[in-house]
Amino acid sequence: MTAERATDNPQVSEEGLQDSMDTLQDSMESRQHLLGSVAAQGVSKVFLPNSTSKVTALEDINLHISPGSFTTLIGPSGCGKSTLLRLVAGLIHPTQGVVQVNGKPADQARKDRDYGMAFQTASLFDWRTVRKNIELPLELMGWRRGARQQRAAEMLELVQLPEFADSYPSELSGGMQQRVAIARALAFKPTLLLMDEPFGALDEMTREHMQAELLHIWEETNTTIIFITHSIPEAVFLSTNVCVMTPRPGRISTQIEIDLGKRTDDTREREDFFASIVKVREALRSQEST
Numbered sequence: 001m002t003a004e005r006a007t008d009n010p011q012v013s014e015e016g017l018q019d020s021m022d023t024l025q026d027s028m029e030s031r032q033h034l035l036g037s038v039a040a041q042g043v044s045k046v047f048l049p050n051s052t053s054k055v056t057a058l059e060d061i062n063l064h065i066s067p068g069s070f071t072t073l074i075g076p077s078g079c080g081k082s083t084l085l086r087l088v089a090g091l092i093h094p095t096q097g098v099v100q101v102n103g104k105p106a107d108q109a110r111k112d113r114d115y116g117m118a119f120q121t122a123s124l125f126d127w128r129t130v131r132k133n134i135e136l137p138l139e140l141m142g143w144r145r146g147a148r149q150q151r152a153a154e155m156l157e158l159v160q161l162p163e164f165a166d167s168y169p170s171e172l173s174g175g176m177q178q179r180v181a182i183a184r185a186l187a188f189k190p191t192l193l194l195m196d197e198p199f200g201a202l203d204e205m206t207r208e209h210m211q212a213e214l215l216h217i218w219e220e221t222n223t224t225i226i227f228i229t230h231s232i233p234e235a236v237f238l239s240t241n242v243c244v245m246t247p248r249p250g251r252i253s254t255q256i257e258i259d260l261g262k263r264t265d266d267t268r269e270r271e272d273f274f275a276s277i278v279k280v281r282e283a284l285r286s287q288e289s290t
């Protein structure tokens with residue numbers, strides 16, 4: 001019926017089409033602009049609201065993360081860091097407020113696979129080679145074999161492990177396993193990478209090496225990163241923004257911008273690096289006395 005009408009009056013139909021094209025273009029442009037962004041507005045999360053063991057894990061969280069930035073969440077255990085990350089991932093829903101990823105509800109972003117995730121344990125499948133572990137999400141998403149293999153090879157280059165493609169996870173060190181997990185999380189080119197204490201189980205030297213690796217990956221891929229850590233130097237070395245969180249109920253008490261430019265090994269010995277560490281430490285301390 002509609003099609004007939006359109007043919008009867010091509011003038012109207014063309015105008016109508018043009019209007020919808022313009023609307024589509026506008027929405028794509030605004031979405032483009034929001035790619036890699038995260039916004040939380042007035043977000044609270046209460047677990048077990050109707051029970052005596054009710055926990056207000058987060059209260060009145062307001063956070064705006066711009067595309068391509070590196071944000072660290074730091075704060076004492078139990079202050080709600082993992083809860084906030086899971087809300088951004090759309091794995092749980094806020095009790096109040098709104099979380100948006102790439103300009104759409106977090107739940108939709110999860111369905112659209114807009115983010116990759118990495119945790120403290122690499123959680124690789126022991127019976128699959130490194131290459132096959134990286135290919136796994138691509139298999140689940142229906143990528144063809146050739147495209148999968150090519151992407152896995154690119155990711156292995158990115159994390160500087162090409163010679164380990166056919167090794168099994170148990171043959172790799174902890175740091176290498178974590179690099180494979182990062183490669184797997186980024187294989188399908190998500191705009192956002194969510195990392196929950198990914199280097200927490202590594203020794204200090206490996207950890208510093210991994211931080212440099214992660215910054216290299218971040219620069220290469222332009223992915224927005226949200227990273228949880230307990231280490232103040234790690235937060236300062238990695239981030240463009242540090243969010244200091246306070247417990248009971250979990251809130252973001254301070255947001256500190258870090259402006260150290262491109263990081264190198266020397267960065268860790270610079271005065272402005274130490275000055276930023278002091279700033280974060282003081283922000284964490286000031287909450288203890290309140």
Ligand SMILES: Nc1ncnc2c1ncn2[C@@H]1O[C@H](COP(=O)(O)OP(=O)(O)O)[C@@H](O)[C@H]1O
Pocket residue numbers: 047048055056057075076077078079080081082083084250
């Ligand atoms: N699924 C859950 N059910 C009940 N309480 C929870 C749940 N997940 C987290 N919590 C509680 O919420 C608070 C914040 O937890 P979490 O986000 O894991 O903190 P963090 O990652 O900063 O250590 C803690 O008190 C924790 O016990």
Ligand SMILES: [Mg+2]
Pocket residue numbers: 081082083
């Ligand atoms: Mg946690």
